[in-house]
Amino acid sequence: MKRINTAILGATGMIGQSYLYLLSNHPWLQVTSLTGGESAGKKYGVVAKWRMSSDIPEQFRDITVKPTEPEEVKADIIFSALPSSVAKVVEPRFAEAGYCIISDSSAFRPYDDMPVVIPEVNPEHLGIIEVQKSKRKWDGFIVSNPNCTVLGLNIVLKPIHDLLTIKKAVVTTMQAISGAGFPGVPSLSITDNIIPYIAEEEEKVRFEISKIFGSIEDGKIKLSDIKVEVCCNRVPTIDGHLETVYLETEERVDVDRVKDALRSFKGKPQELKLPTAPIPPIIVREEEDRPQPHLDRLAGSVPGMGVTVGRVRRGLDANSLWLHVLSHNTIRGGSGSSILIGELMLAQKMI
Ligand SMILES: NC(=O)c1ccc[n+]([C@@H]2O[C@H](COP(=O)([O-])OP(=O)(O)OC[C@H]3O[C@@H](n4cnc5c(N)ncnc54)[C@H](OP(=O)(O)O)[C@@H]3O)[C@@H](O)[C@H]2O)c1
Structure with missing residues (x-):
């Protein structure tokens, strides 16, 4: 070819x-x-x-x-x-x-x-x-x-939203320095530090998730009514955005079924076996201390394209769920x- x-x-x-x-x-x-x-x-x-x-x-x-x-x-x-x-x-x-x-x-x-x-x-x-x-x-x-913050998160929300109805998602991000481009955040601001604010990032995450879950109607993309709240933080890792995600759902959560849905999820890129498609797109880890940016950012059959999920567990009540999500911000997120x-x-x- x-x-x-x-x-x-x-x-x-x-x-x-x-x-x-x-x-x-x-x-x-x-x-x-x-x-x-x-x-x-x-x-x-x-x-x-x-x-x-x-x-x-x-x-x-x-x-x-x-x-x-x-x-x-x-x-x-x-x-x-x-x-x-x-x-x-x-x-x-x-x-x-x-x-x-x-x-x-x-x-x-x-x-x-x-x-x-x-x-x-x-x-x-x-x-x-x-x-x-x-x-x-x-x-x-x-x-x-x-x-880049939306990409890993939205890929993980998709199979969960197909299985259960997400009423609300509350997300806290720990975003790598490379997300700010080069030369990015000054070393004196980020070394030994976490910056609890990234300009315009939270607005982008809320809007884009709603748009991606939206539908085409009358020649326009109409936003979905999924509710996402997010706090964005810049942390001193180089690559890989880690996010904690708390979900409230309409239905009771069966954690094993959620893990199965995440593990078996695939989209058009996997069906069509596109060259850059990671197979599978979501990797679920069972260890109590994963995912970690240093260990998991290059995950996937195409390195850096896999999104890693860990610590999948029930939240405050039967209709809630906690998980951690990690994705490479310049590769999967860019x-x-x-x-x-x-x-x-x-x-x-x-x-
Ligand atoms: N970093 C991430 O994790 C990430 C993830 C997803 C999306 N993004 C988005 O991707 C885009 C690039 O991000 P980045 O992190 O790669 O930024 P970056 O490291 O600052 O690179 C910016 C690039 O744009 C070029 N450029 C700057 N001003 C220009 C001008 N007036 N005309 C033509 N070229 C110009 C620069 O070329 P010169 O060096 O020649 O000036 C450089 O190649 C941004 O919109 C960013 O929001 C970034």
């Missing part, structure tokens, strides 16, 4: 680097263009402050980073890892020029013609793209990947999930 030309916008950043890490040997996609802001005009291997644990894949070292402009890029799929403020201006220009954009930024998630997609959870929301194209008179389109959206769209001949 001829590989599809792919561009990464914002290729030097934390998410941009994780794209290159995941795409260096991809069977369907080949990276042909890298773009940046200040790094434009320089060789990637010279200008990227590489943060992944393995070296920069050899084939990217000598690529010259291009300015982030549609005419500088030749690709059939574009992954955008731009800061939101930049994406807001730049991504529509690419969509207007006919490009398929899969974006990690939050810039367009709030709009009701913009799908926010987790391939295992709401692949049907891709159907809104035709509405978006005709409404905005674009030849291309934008699909958003959700916030590039890996966006690549999975691209693979799903290719498999469904939407690109």
